[in-house]
Amino acid sequence: MKPIPLLTILLAVFYIIGCDKQEEATPNKVVPHQIETLNLNPLKNTYEYLVNVLASDSLNGRWTHETGIDRTEKFVIKQISEIGLQELPRYKSFKDGFKVVSTDFETLTINLNNQPASPERIIITPQSPQAQISLNQINRVVYFSPTTTLKEQVTSLHNTSVAGQNYLVLVPLALQESFQEFKSYFPALGAFVPNTIRYAAGYPIRYGYNNIIYVLSDTKMVETFTGSFKLKEEALNNVVAVIPGKSKPNEYVIFSAHMDHLGMARSGTDRIYNGANDNASGTAAVITLAKYFKEQNLNERTLLFVLFNAEEKGLLGSKSFVNAFPDKSAIKAVFNIDMIGNISPYGAGKAFLSGHSRSTLQSIMNKNLQPINTLINNEPAGYDLFARSDNYPFAQAQIPAHTITTFNSADRLYHTVADEISTLDLHSAFTVVKTIAQSSYSIIKGTDEPKMTN
Ligand SMILES: [Zn+2]
Known part of the structure; x- marks a missing residue:
């Protein structure tokens, strides 16, 4: 959609890779921290299973004020307990309770x-x-x-x-x-x-x-x-689970997605807003990442996996979470995932970062992505998604927080009952999940810390 910014990044990265090669050839230079290549391929079926369940009719469109969200919450908690994630003392039974009017x-x-x-x-x-x-x-x-x-x-x-x-x-x-x-x-x-x-x-x-x-x-x-x-x-819950960090347990990295959607239409033959893309695709990504990082035991910083409620009602779950979080400066980065199931303007498997210029997160992500030769792209001009998902309340608290998405303004299924599992490209979506894991490498390792730029 916006070939000029993409070309700009590609040129920039070729330039960086070129520099690295020169450095390698020079003796006495410090060898840069090794970026391991992560292999999530064995979890592809897990991811697809999770999206299918979360987008199914049985959850009635995951509406915040009805039983669909309760069933969603139970399903998500069951998954993260089976993975073996821990609960933080202040989020008993993985629940972060908050009230809405x-x-x-x-x-x-x-x-x-x-x-x-x-x-x-x-x-x-x-x-x-x-x-x-x-x-x-x-x-x-x-x-x-x-x-x-x-x-x-x-x-x-x-x-x-x-x-x-x-x-x-x-x-x-x-x-x-x-x-x-x-x-x-x-x-x-x-x-x-x-x-x-x-x-x-x-x-x-x-x-x-x-x-x-x-x-x-x-x-x-x-x-x-x-x-x-x-x-x-009304009493609602976000779901929060944790993998404690090995050497920096008091520094947090958050992977998040909203699990709620729009519920049921008042009339029509298909009344269920399945929200397969928005945001079964992101919720499943967070659970898949939790499973992967739990198995790998890589993280030096503490990882929090958060599934927000009431995003569609105005980011209410994430606002409450951020307001109540005791030490905001301990949150080093937020990878929020919202709508990764369709094809972005950049093509299949290619995601972009909302408000990419607001912090240094994108450049750190792209450094970590070099081993798999992919990029997290710029947000296309005019999209203005930065304030439209659960990253925003964190960013307002000066925490580097962005949304990774494949949102496409040409998507006619957005917020309609036709946002169904059959319309997703799950291969592309899983490629994005792998990209997110890889892009977070030096941040979960505790060697890089993104900063806000404005
Ligand atoms: Zn939505």
Whole structure:
């Protein structure tokens, strides 16, 4: 896709290889640290088995708020315990628990003109997870027109409403059908994430900005009003396992991927978002790498294998993990893996690094890749993936953290129910798994330490 940057790297690497040869020919020069060639080929079947299970219909699209994610979590924990990985004391039973605020209400009471409104007739886009609002705190009462579409009126209010204000919107019964349609999108949002705007079939939904309370009612005059609500809290887990480092046990290298996906569509013949590429392919990679490194006993630094939850909800699992991690400066590098099952713009088996110029990780990876004559490529211009996966909360904490991916902007299956195992190129994906292992060599050995560059 972007031949010029690729050519630039190739030329750079040929130049480096050329220099190495000159150095070898010169006596009295220090021999560079030997980079061993790692052989993961015996684990190809393991990788393919894992992707198949993780992408199967039985996990119901691995939706964070339903049973599919619980089954996924159990499967992942079973795999890593069978491999013989250890748990860290603060992640009991391999679980890193955290809480998210759901978009479901734990309590919801609206009284309009001394009549309680039934929950089916109420929609709220809240500013905070709970509030009590009386009529004198309502900044504006809005009466929607029965002759303009609900979508137009919601959009116009969304575009003009002010942060921090409270709006009470009376939606006439003539718009009941659209009202129910609008309301049906809320459970799918899953979690209350402040300052996010989502568009559900064209309806703008903004959380953490102001309180907009829609009530389905033909009332033409609001005389009394009280409203109170509280959103539910939900307990979720990331999965974390460890291989202690031999000589640098207090320095960490993380291999991570998100295990959650989008769950089930509301209708259609195929309703399951299998997320084979996004991100069964990466989750399976992390477990495969764990198995390989456990067997090889190579690592001088401690390796953490982390499977994040609620990535699709706004990187919630990784944000929580980073916030709670006691010694962030002890994390030396994060290899996050997201979507490696399709063919990247660089071709089969060729991955790239999101935000490659943000740290020195790419150059260390490419040095380690010399023995197998491959490269981790630049992120194609305009992709802007650095902030879109679980590496980002680490990078915000000044930890060199990137995502390795084969994402392709021409991929029409992304976030559709058609992201199925049959569409993946597992040979290419496994080539990327091997590339990741090899690229991490000097980092897990403790001889290189990437630094942030900006
Ligand atoms: Zn995704």
